[in-house]
Each structure stands twice: as structure tokens, then as C-alpha cells.
Amino acid sequence: MPIDIQRIEIDQLACWRIRRGDNELLVAEQGAQVLSYRQGDAPPIIWLSEEAAFQQGQSVRGGVPICWPWFGDLKRNPENVQAAYRGETEAPFHGLVRGLDWQLAQQRCEGDTGILEFSCPQALGALPGWPHRVELKLQIRLDERLHISLTSRNLGDQPVAISQALHSYFAIGDIHQVSVEGLDGCRYIDTLENWQQRQQQGDLRFTGETDRIYLDLPPTLHLRDPQLNRRITLQTRGSRSAILWNPWIDKAQRLSQFADDAWQRMACIETANTMDDRVLLNAGASHTLAVSIGSESI
Numbered sequence: 486m487p488i489d490i491q492r493i494e495i496d497q498l499a500c501w502r503i504r505r506g507d508n509e510l511l512v513a514e515q516g517a518q519v520l521s522y523r524q525g526d527a528p529p530i531i532w533l534s535e536e537a538a539f540q541q542g543q544s545v546r547g548g549v550p551i552c553w554p555w556f557g558d559l560k561r562n563p564e565n566v567q568a569a570y571r572g573e574t575e576a577p578f579h580g581l582v583r584g585l586d587w588q589l590a591q592q593r594c595e596g597d598t599g600i601l602e603f604s605c606p607q608a609l610g611a612l613p614g615w616p617h618r619v620e621l622k623l624q625i626r627l628d629e630r631l632h633i634s635l636t637s638r639n640l641g642d643q644p645v646a647i648s649q650a651l652h653s654y655f656a657i658g659d660i661h662q663v664s665v666e667g668l669d670g671c672r673y674i675d676t677l678e679n680w681q682q683r684q685q686q687g688d689l690r691f692t693g694e695t696d697r698i699y700l701d702l703p704p705t706l707h708l709r710d711p712q713l714n715r716r717i718t719l720q721t722r723g724s725r726s727a728i729l730w731n732p733w734i735d736k737a738q739r740l741s742q743f744a745d746d747a748w749q750r751m752a753c754i755e756t757a758n759t760m761d762d763r764v765l766l767n768a769g770a771s772h773t774l775a776v777s778i779g780s781e782s783i
């Protein structure tokens with residue numbers, strides 16, 4: 486299986502493209518953000534907005550942005566995650582690293598696998614308002630699936646609490662037809678219903694704006710897509726929570742880099758450590774949050 490790894494530029498962003506046979510993965514150094522992933526001629530698996538902007542300092546809409554060292558609105562995070570931020574200015578949504586330049590530590594092939602490794606040197610004490618020293622690394626591996634793993638190692642001498650997510654946007658045929666399998670019986674927080682806690686019955690179908698934090702999850706979820714005749718599988722490690730998100734009609738109009746009708750063609754399943762699944766990193770401890778993404782015909 487031929488593997489080709491190339492550095493390319495897309496507008497203002499330095500990117501890496503791995504080709505493995507007829508599979509292609511695109512990753513921006515900024516935010517160590519996976520931008521797109523497709524297998525052969527099939528529609529992409531990871532969704533990238535047709536209105537995506539490739540500008541410095543601004544997360545690209547689509548792909549897999551990294552939310553770290555907190556997920557979402559800091560004020561909605563557990564106390565110890567909030568306390569880790571000491572900044573005077575309002576804490577940015579989804580943490581501090583998605584618009585930063587990460588460094589490519591390595592690009593290599595191991596047999597049939599293409600590998601990129603990035604590190605975020607700013608997390609070692611230079612993030613604004615976040616005075617902790619954490620070694621933060623992202624490894625991306627492409628074999629017949631896409632494997633993304635984010636490792637945080639606390640190099641300080643005090644514990645530090647983080648929440649985080651691999652904010653994955655999936656490309657789908659039609660939001661009205663897809664379902665997410667594996668959530669049955671799980672607790673979730675419905676952020677659109679006053680953050681009330683509920684319990685999932687059966688598979689999830691999208692019937693309106695959806696913004697939920699699922700808890701106590703099993704390690705495998707599926708996104709079933711009858712229109713594209715496929716089932717995307719997510720296998721996670723180091724995670725018991727995920728955010729299921731679709732902005733639907735009104736919020737789509739308020740989002741940056743997002744076409745008014747794009748909500749029909751994407752759904753986010755964000756592999757996470759959030760709410761009571763947050764991570765407390767003791768001095769010297771490390772934690773890896775990982776997802777492997779594959780697709781099969783149905």
C-alpha cells in the first residue's frame with residue numbers, strides 16, 4: 486500500500502496531506518486540526534465546510550478541532566476545571582489551543598500506516614491565563630481507519646483538572662435520515678433544555694437543533710447513514726462522554742464559515758472528557774483521549 490506524506494499550503498495555513506492508496510487525510514498544523522478524511526471515491530467521512538476559511542488564528546469550520554483545556558463554555562464546567570483558569574479576560578469557548586500553531590514533531594510511515602505527531606509547546610506554561618505545565622501531544626495515524634489520540638502529561642507539581650474534546654464533524658447524506666447507535670439507556674444533559682439531565686431511549690435521531698452531552702458511554706458508537714449506504718464507527722479510548730451536536734436551521738445562520746443549508750449534511754459526535762468525565766491529572770500523570778474512525782457499507 487503506497488503512502489505519500491506531503492506538506493502543502495492552503496491559503497494562510499501550513500497543512501499535511503497523507504495519501505494511502507486512494508484514501509486521503511488533510512491536517513492543518515494550526516490547532517493540529519484534522520481537516521478532512523475520505524476513502525476512495527466515496528463521500529468524505531470527516532466533513533469540511535464549503536465555506537471554511539483557512540486563516541491564521543481562527544479555527545477552521547469542520548474537521549476535528551481540539552477543545553482543550555476545557556470544552557465549551559468554561560462557566561458550565563466543573564469547579565476544578567474552572568479554577569485552573571486564572572485569566573482576567575473572559576475565557577474563550579472550547580479552550581485555548583484550537584487557533585494556535587502546533588509543531589510537527591514527526592511524520593513517518595510504519596509499514597502500511599502513515600503517522601503525524603504534533604505537540605503544543607504553549608501548553609507548557611505559555612497559555613494566557615492558564616499557568617500550568619502540561620505536555621500536550623496529538624498523534625494521527627492513517628491505516629484502513631483514522632486514529633486520533635490526544636495525550637496530556639502534567640509536568641507541574643500540582644494536580645490540574647481539564648475537560649476536552651475531539652470535536653469531530655461527520656459528513657452525512659441527510660440529517661433527517663441518520664441515527665446514532667450505542668446511546669440507548671445513557672444519561673445526557675440537554676443544554677438546550679436548561680441543562681436538564683435525561684435518559685436516552687433507543688437510538689438518537691435528529692429532529693431539531695441538538696446540543697447534548699452524553700455520559701456513561703460505551704467505547705463504540707455508530708453513525709448509521711442509509712442515504713450514503715454506510716455506517717461510520719467510532720471506537721474511543723479514555724472517554725465516557727460525547728457531545729452530539731447539530732445546529733439546525735436558525736443557529737446555522739449565526740455560525741461562521743457555515744452555509745445556511747449545511748446543517749443537513751453534517752453531524753458532530755465529539756469524543757470527550759467533560760462534566761463528571763473530566764480528567765484530574767495528578768503531578769506526573771498522563772491521560773490519553775482517543776478515537777478510531779472507520780466506515781463500512783450497509
Ligand SMILES: O=P(O)(O)OC[C@H]1O[C@@H](O)[C@H](O)[C@@H](O)[C@@H]1O
Nearest residue numbers: 557578579652696728730740755
Ligand atoms: O462555533 P464553535 O465555537 O466552533 O462551536 C460550535 C459548537 O460546538 C459544540 O461542541 C457545542 O456543543 C455547540 O454549542 C457549539 O455551537
